[in-house]
Amino acid sequence: MELTFIGMIQVVIGILVVFFGSVRSALIFLLVSALFEGSAAIVLPSLGGSSIPPVQFALFFTTLRILAPKGGYVALLPSAIADNKWYVLFAIYGMATAYLGPRMFGGAINVFPMQPDPSLGPFGTVPLSPTPQNLTAGLYLFGAFMLAITSYIFCRVPNAPAALVKALVLISWLHILTGLADILTRGTGMESLLSVFRNSNYSALDNSIAGFVRIRGVLPEASSYAGLGFALFVANAEMWYRSINPRATGLLASMLALILFFSTASTAYVALAAFGIFFLMRAILFPNAAPSGKLFRAAFLGFGILVALCILLAIIPRLPFAVYELIMDMTVGKPASDSGQQRLFWAMQGWHAFLSSYGLGVGPGSFRSSSIITAIMGSMGLIGLITFGLHLKQVFEGSKRSAWGAGYTFEQSLAGALGTAAVFSLVPAAISSPHAVPSALFSIMASAAIALRCLSASQSATPDRQANEAPRGRISPHQLRGRHA
Incomplete structure (x- = not known):
């Protein structure tokens, strides 16, 4: 077991969180750590080069913060397990x-392993057998649960x-800034500053396509950056x-x-299209579920983005054709490409398994x-499909009502927002995830949505029928106790 420089930094921050930190600092620590999906806090050479990502390592310290005597949060553990029973x-x-x-x-079957031998080729398989990746996947599932x-x-x-x-606003800015830094430093000596964060055992794929630089941020590939950014x-x-x-x-x-x-x-294109359809149908x-004026402002914003893109395309004559080729290559042409055929082959392994x-499953980590x-x-x-579906x-x-728009209290509204975000964060995973473990952001946002509804219910004596009525004004994050319409 080898502690990386990221893990060393997390040890220092984690100790401060445990002994001196507040809930806010613990949340920020956990969410910021979730941005580094392509990084390793601890490397495990004995398990075939597997690693423990920063968010899982940060979880160790936040769990200690819960168990700390001064925290007084242990009493919430039974209800946390009960309310997340399906997960x-x-x-x-x-x-x-x-x-x-x-x-x-x-x-019983041949599979394409999670960490294949390069000699296998893109469609090579090996007989199903226990591997270190099964242990790693089990640890990741335990981490998702925690x-x-x-x-x-x-x-x-x-x-x-x-x-x-x-905390969500903060990590959103950090995600954007790392993406911009990746673009601005690409091909320069400063590029190595971001590459040091890609210290996990993931393959870095193409850095450009159709003349466009692929945005990766601190992650190993563009699809990972897009999946996190979409959530x-x-x-x-x-x-x-x-x-x-x-x-x-x-x-x-x-x-x-x-x-x-x-x-x-x-x-990113498939996920944005899916959310756009959902937004339009809603x-x-x-x-009437949205606060007054929201739909008009959303339409105006969409029109403004469209005008800005048209101006950009007019200024750079070659850009329209390059964008068209890019979108066609990454959507319509994707299934016919070598990577598209390989992804289809990998996806079909799940059905065969x-x-x-x-119908019992061959075990997480058994195949890619x-x-x-x-x-x-x-x-x-x-069993996995049913329990996960019930959790969703x-x-x-x-x-x-809060699932479709503003709720009666701040907690209800935030629960609806995070619940929707958690469900839609699975769209990129549904077309690109190599494993059965949901992302860290999904686990955090999904459980937060459940907790916030429980918190709202415990703080309000308003009947459920009235609690589903949406307020007609702005809701501030400082209105923690809720308010009546």
């Missing part, structure tokens, strides 16, 4: 099958909801839609949308997929 069952079953699956069904519990407990603490909004984009867009710190969240949503457009990642079906294991859906299907079978239903809470 807990999902993680526990995944950890169990990570050990049992490849042993029960070893040799991230959800930690997020829930922190969000049940007074003043934590406002701190969570500020933050939806979180900010949904908070703006519900008038939560609207100036900051509206500006961030606009900037993230632009940087996603120029990220050259096909996952406006048609639930026009599902059938070969009689290209979609979290087929990865869960093949790794954790029917609980996170979104489509029967509540």
Whole structure:
């Protein structure tokens, strides 16, 4: 086990958080660590070069903060487990099958492993058998489960909801700035400053396509940067839609949308299209769910971005053709490409593993997929699909008004925004994730949404029927106790 320089920095910050930090500092520490998905805090050479990412390492210190005698948060642990029961069952079953699956069904099928031998080629396979990646996947699932519990407990603490909004705004700015720094330093001596953060065992893919520089930030590839940026984009867009710190969240949503457009990642284009359809359908079906004037401002903003793009395209004559070629290559032409064929081959492994294991799953880490859906299907079978689906239903809470617009209290509105963001953060994972473990941001935002609804219910004596009515004014993050319409 080797502690990297990132891990050393986290040890210092983590100790400060445990002994002197507040809930706000713990939330910021956890969320900032989640930005470094392509980094390693600890390298494990004995497990085939596997690593522990910064967010999982930060989780160790935030868990200690919960257990610290001065915190007084341990009493919330039973309710955190109970309210996240479907996610807990999902993680526990995944950890169990990570050990049992490849042993029960070893040799039954051939799979493309998570860490293949270069001699295999793009479509080579090996017989299913236990590997160090099964242990790593089990640890990641345990980390996802603990991230959800930690997020829930922190969000049940007074003043934590406002701190969570500020932390999300902060990491959104950091994500944008690392992307811009990546573009500005590409090809210069300063490029190595960002590359030191890509110290995990991930392959760095093409840095440019169709003449465009691919935006990676501190992550190994453009699709990873786009997937993380899309989750933050939806979180900010949904908070703006519900008038939560609207100036900051509206500006961030606009900037993230632009940087996603120029990220050259096909996952970004598909995800933006999916959210755009959802936004349009919501406006048609639930026009009164949004605070007054939001739909008009959203339409005006979209028109303004379109005009700005038209001006840019007019100034640079070659740009329209380059953009057209880029979008066609990364969307329509993607399935016919070598990478598209390889992704389809990886995705189909989940279906074959599902059938070969009689719906039980061959265990997380047993094979490489290209979609979290087929990865869960093949790794954790029917039980994994059902428990994860029930968790998503609980996170979104489509029967509540706050799922579609502003809620009756600040907590309800923020819960609706984060629940929507958590669900939509799975769109990039559904078309690009190699494994069955949801992202750290999903675990944090999904559990926060559940916790905030519980916090709102405990603070208000208003009947459920009235609690689902939306207010008609702006909601400030400082209104922690809720207000009546």
